[in-house]
Amino acid sequence: MPVASSHPRPSSHPTVVIPASLLPSDGRFGSGPSKVRAAQVSALAAAGDPASPVLGTSHRQPPVKDLVRRVRGGLAELFALPDGYEVALGNGGSSAFWDVAAACLVERRAQHAVFGEFGGKFAAATTRAPFLADPDVVSAEPGTVAHLTPVDGVDVYATPHNETSTGAMAPVRQVPGARADGALLLVDATSGAGALPVDVADTDVYYFGPQKVFAADGGLWLAVCSPAAVERAERVEATAGTTTGRWVPEFLSLTTALANSRLDQTLNTPAVATLVLLAEQVEWLLEQGGLAWSSARTAESAGVLYDWAGARDWATPFVADPAERSTVVATIDLDDAIDASAVVRVLRENGVVDVFPYRKLGRNQLRVGVFPAVEPDDVRALTACVDHVVAHLG
Numbered sequence: 001m002p003v004a005s006s007h008p009r010p011s012s013h014p015t016v017v018i019p020a021s022l023l024p025s026d027g028r029f030g031s032g033p034s035k036v037r038a039a040q041v042s043a044l045a046a047a048g049d050p051a052s053p054v055l056g057t058s059h060r061q062p063p064v065k066d067l068v069r070r071v072r073g074g075l076a077e078l079f080a081l082p083d084g085y086e087v088a089l090g091n092g093g094s095s096a097f098w099d100v101a102a103a104c105l106v107e108r109r110a111q112h113a114v115f116g117e118f119g120g121k122f123a124a125a126t127t128r129a130p131f132l133a134d135p136d137v138v139s140a141e142p143g144t145v146a147h148l149t150p151v152d153g154v155d156v157y158a159t160p161h162n163e164t165s166t167g168a169m170a171p172v173r174q175v176p177g178a179r180a181d182g183a184l185l186l187v188d189a190t191s192g193a194g195a196l197p198v199d200v201a202d203t204d205v206y207y208f209g210p211q212k213v214f215a216a217d218g219g220l221w222l223a224v225c226s227p228a229a230v231e232r233a234e235r236v237e238a239t240a241g242t243t244t245g246r247w248v249p250e251f252l253s254l255t256t257a258l259a260n261s262r263l264d265q266t267l268n269t270p271a272v273a274t275l276v277l278l279a280e281q282v283e284w285l286l287e288q289g290g291l292a293w294s295s296a297r298t299a300e301s302a303g304v305l306y307d308w309a310g311a312r313d314w315a316t317p318f319v320a321d322p323a324e325r326s327t328v329v330a331t332i333d334l335d336d337a338i339d340a341s342a343v344v345r346v347l348r349e350n351g352v353v354d355v356f357p358y359r360k361l362g363r364n365q366l367r368v369g370v371f372p373a374v375e376p377d378d379v380r381a382l383t384a385c386v387d388h389v390v391a392h393l394g
Contacts, residue, residue, distance in 0.1 A: 088258045
């Protein structure tokens with residue numbers, strides 16, 4: 001099976017031709033799904049070898065269970081898991097995990113920090129849950145960060161680590177007094193896990209999907225769970241099926257996902273190809289130097305973009321506070337005189353793809369994924385390409 005080219009196919013008739021000397025070696029800068037390295041694709045091809053098949057075999061047999069073991073063990077090393085913490089995984093992606101958390105981790109009421117699309121979606125999930133009180137929502141305008149604050153009666157505090165829709169990132173820290181009161185901290189790390197510094201001991205559930213930093217396809221959720229989170233799920237789910245308890249579907253059961261994860265499997269058949277890509281990427285990150293290396297690499301790439309924007313009178317980092325600017329998803333506003341959609345179109349015609357803004361944000365901007373698979377020199381090349389396109393679009 002041939003390895004797919006890492007270079008997107010340019011249009012045969014671009015409206016503006018970018019010189020080959022300016023183009024990046026790989027033109028994929030999407031914020032998810034992200035660039036997949038050629039070595040991962042090679043591993044995927046090898047997984048289909050009839051001599052030692054992984055693809056097309058049962059997920060409860062050793063070849064696939066070994067993939068899950070590699071993923072769980074690699075993530076435990078990458079995040080330096082404290083004693084008692086464990087990695088769980090299940091089908092459905094991070095969006096499904098919002099419902100898992102609403103069903104199994106929130107006892108009465110949650111507080112949500114909302115500063116973009118995805119924090120708001122988790123808040124909507126707990127609002128809709130008929131067995132929960134309406135959540136306390138702490139909101140901030142897109143491009144800024146909302147911070148959790150102590151509130152009586154809240155037993156789960158929830159925040160994104162990185163807001164993919166806006167390019168803002170928040171610090172991961174315990175809410176004062178919350179842990180002493182038995183409250184849990186849940187951190188949505190979908191676009192930051194594996195490339196933003198974190199001490200998972202400060203969290204109770206650090207959850208994410210595989211399609212960003214980990215350069216795989218979607219369809220799985222992964223969660224680093226504390227002993228307190230495991231105990232909470234066991235207690236909440238113990239009431240399921242009783243007259244005073246809540247109904248927890250098996251697909252949304254965190255205790256079921258944990259029980260299967262401990263056996264290196266998932267409840268339902270997973271996307272085995274995603275597991276192959278994920279395992280390869282986790283091990284690659286560890287070989288390069290782990291979380292410290294990954295964090296430094298993405299910070300370098302993001303810094304290239306922010307410095308470039310700051311040096312131009314027609315570009316500005318969307319997130320005003322430098323401390324809140326994401327180092328994995330950079331958002332750059334363009335002057336109204338420049339049509340960002342035209343810039344994005346011309347870049348794509350030349351094989352430089354997926355730097356469009358989040359659709360619901362509605363801003364005249366570029367959004368660039370700078371996950372670890374992206375070479376910092378390619379980010380430098382991207383800035384030169386944008387300069388060229390803007391100059392020629394007039």
